[in-house]
Amino acid sequence: GAVVSQHPSRVICKSGTSVKIECRSLDFQATTMFWYRQFPKQSLMLMATSNEGSKATYEQGVEKDKFLINHASLTLSTLTVTSAHPEDSSFYICSASNRDYQPQHFGDGTRLSIL
């Protein structure tokens, strides 16, 4: 079945560091990928929709200058958390779908801890 790979799985870094997270669709082309954030014991919240070859669409309340998204190819989207602070510590997870209206397949997520 469709597989989505996310890297790294865990990041621990100092406040002020920028962190890049990669999301790859391994066996299908994804014109659209999605980035979610999940705080402990909470649900997943959609942050942004990553569109290949165009600007990402951000959900209300998500700072686009803080969370930079690049979708340069049909198999790769990256999320960069710029100048991360402790409040950015969370579980970030991406998803992709190989066709419209089909179930989204998720990466394994990235646990980001900012000290």
Added chain:
Amino acid sequence: AQKITQTQPGMFVQEKEAVTLDCTYDTSDPSYGLFWYKQPSSGEMIFLIYQGSYDQQNATEGRYSLNFQKARKSANLVISASQLGDSAMYFCAMREVMYSGGGADGLTFGKGTHLIIQP
């Protein structure tokens, strides 16, 4: 108002029993999709089952079935013959189609149900 409501924050079930996880949704979009995902403690999101708003029959996938009652806007997940490995968080999610322009759109998740299967 919440678009996806899961009223059971936690459930304890005996192994081999069937379990029903509740999910109600709110949308005025005539075309939508409903999903259930399992999230073990390791964090990955595992797709379980999908129901489209126009599907005539309830979806089934192995031990998972979806009790879709469109008029009541409910999409309960039924797990038959529960196993210890079923212990996890379970999330109900929805994707609305019309408001997205007909293309791919992100999912709206419920708060989840923490299911614990006891031996």
